Amino acid sequence: MSNLNFVEEMRWRGMLQDMMPGTEEKLNAGMCSGYIGFDPTADSMHVGHLMQVMTLIHFQRAGHKPFALVGGATGMVGDPSGKSAERNLLDEETLNKNVTGLHNQLEKFLDFNCGANSAVMVNNYDWFKGFSFLNFIRDVGKHITVNYMMAKDSVKKRLEGESGMSFTEFTYQLVQGYDFYYLWKHHGISIQMGGSDQWGNIVTGTELIRRKDGGEAFALTTQLIKKSDGTKFGKTESGAVWLDPQKTSPYKFYQFWLNASDDDVKSWIRIFTLKTKAEIEALETEHNAAPHLRVLQKALATEITIRVHGETELNKAIEASAILFGASTADALAQLDEATFLDVFDGVPQSHVTLHDLNAGINLVDLLADKTQIFPSRGEARKMITGGGVAVNKQKIDNPETLVNTDHLINGKYIIAQKGKKNYYLIIVE
């Protein structure tokens, strides 16, 4: 056993929400196997999943054996927890693709080759695919009453709501409950963890284990991640923040964490980094002494970006940030070699313009509204330019009649347009 105590760790990091009685004692008594389920609703995890991943990491670091369950089967049913409407079902092909994607990502976080407490990945489709409906309702359904299932919050809310709930979704908690039973029976897993919205589903599992085999199993849930401004964690204007670099560039990923508010960063750094309590407190002192330097945000963004994307990508993201937000000028842009330049503007919306148009010189409004769709209308482009909200190659332009020509090209083929401070557009000339 490691000298780290899992529950203590979760507690001081503010990750722990609730445990079943006896859970802590069980965990302190020796190595336990525990699991968390991941729903394959997409082929990549987003930052919202990271809390669960971190939980598994702590679990493993404390000497326990973590299992990650990918819900190939449950994904076909749809978890009603926290959902106000019936979910769309994914087809099997998409589901398989998603399962593979999640699998690959999880492997980056957990150690799958470290002896006794190596992490293990399981897919519940493996034990559900051959399980017939009749056998299921006979062997599993028999042990849980409808009254019990109806009493769950996730079900109650939907019954009271407008849209109702299909039998499929109603069954979800049983299917997930059986996962727990199966893993308990065949892999000796005694604890299921998950977000606080999973409490009901997890408890159905422990109940099933108790009623079916008289066994004992435990539950532990994590806190919901809160944001001080009340908005949902993990979403930006452009949607969810994914771990997959194809979906969210490492630069955007880094920026997401760097932009954490002062209030949020104090809890996030505990949740999303493995820094010790002493290290975090030292950083906080430093942060409070000079808040504008955002020591905490930088530490958080750095550690988590390395974990997800690696050090090379982190350095690129930092470099890109310096160019985009630092006091960089058209000169600095021009000095970048093409590869770095493209890296910096990776993930920035692109548009194309012909060299022919540019040779003649294009009126800025025409360029931004007609040639590219950076602005939806000419009037809007004009207003924004006049209002001082537009820059070309980091240089502010407030005259809508300005002509853009080949003199503005960077590396002979690019123009950077900026709408406001944060919105960059790459115009490629060809």
Place this chain on the structure above:
RNA sequence: GGGGAGAUUCCAGAGCGGCCAAAUGGGACGGACUGUAAAUCCGUUGCGAGAGCUUCGAAGGUUCGAAUCCUUCUCUCCCCA
């Protein structure tokens, strides 16, 4: 099945024959300030450089003139059976 209320620009919500491209609030987007923050303040928020043009659930109609009046249709909500 019977009775009532309503549908307005991103949202909420005024307007009830010309002064309405449509109050006000919110949101969004810009600007200043700042820490790539919060708060605050300022500006923009149908298209158009402008004249002007197209919008107020849909289609018709009355009128010199309609978001506003009439007819039909579609949809929403509420009450009763």
